[in-house]
Amino acid sequence: MSTQALQLEAQIPQLRRYARSLTGDAWAADDLVQDTLERACDRWQLWKAGTDLRAWLFTLMHNLFIDGARRAVRQAGQRVDIDDVAHELATPAGSTDQVLDLQRCLSRLPGEQREVLLLVALQDLTYEEVARITGTPVGTVMSRLSRARTRLRELMDGTLAGPPAVVPLKRLK
Structure with missing residues (x-):
């Protein structure tokens, strides 16, 4: 070989x-x-x-x-916005299966936040490596990671009242 x-x-x-x-x-x-x-x-x-x-x-x-x-x-x-189908992803009341709950909560994170969180937490990559992989600045990686951790914590605790506020952004080029 x-x-x-x-x-x-x-x-x-x-x-x-x-x-x-x-x-x-x-x-x-x-x-x-x-x-x-x-x-x-x-x-x-x-x-x-x-x-x-x-x-x-x-x-x-x-x-x-x-x-x-x-x-x-x-x-x-x-x-399809994940928050529009959140009711389909919610865990059944009284469920004690934390792994399944974590998977569902991870699936509710925006893709770019979930990706950064998994690369840093699961794959143990540095911010610089994640920035290279995703093609984003290190500061953006850190920001996405922070927002992902906060949102995941809120989802796991059940304290997230609704979908995150969507702020319309203009594309500048």
């Missing part, structure tokens, strides 16, 4: 865990991991030896996931 294959194989458990958190579905996660590994093999020459392979693979996965999400939105023609 080649060195390349061994290096990639060692990253599969972390890739699967991250893909599962992104997609929320085991089958979709496995597909995302396979697509990531295929892209990594096709573009192996772009990885610089001595740099963090895990961060490079997570960047590939992040980009594939975002591309797939955008494609799905274009194909579906509409978007």
Whole structure:
């Protein structure tokens, strides 16, 4: 087995865990991991030896996931706001299954907040690595992480009264 294959194989458990958190579905996660590994093999020459392979693979996965999400939105023609279907995600009254509750609460976080939270907390990446993976400034990573932690805490405690206030932003270019 080649060195390349061994290096990639060692990253599969972390890739699967991250893909599962992104997609929320085991089958979709496995597909995302396979697509990531295929892209990594096709573009192996772009990885610089001595740099963090895990961060490079997570960047590939992040980009594939975002591309797939955008494609799905274009194909579906509409978007569903997670807060509009929150009642379908709420845990049953009296449920003591904290893991399931955590999964549901994570799914209610905005995608960019959930992604940053999972990369920092689950994958133990630094802010700089997460910034490189997501293509955002370190300050944005820190801000998203802070908002994600606050919102997750509120969701877990049941103190979140309603959906977060949406502030319309103008795109400046």
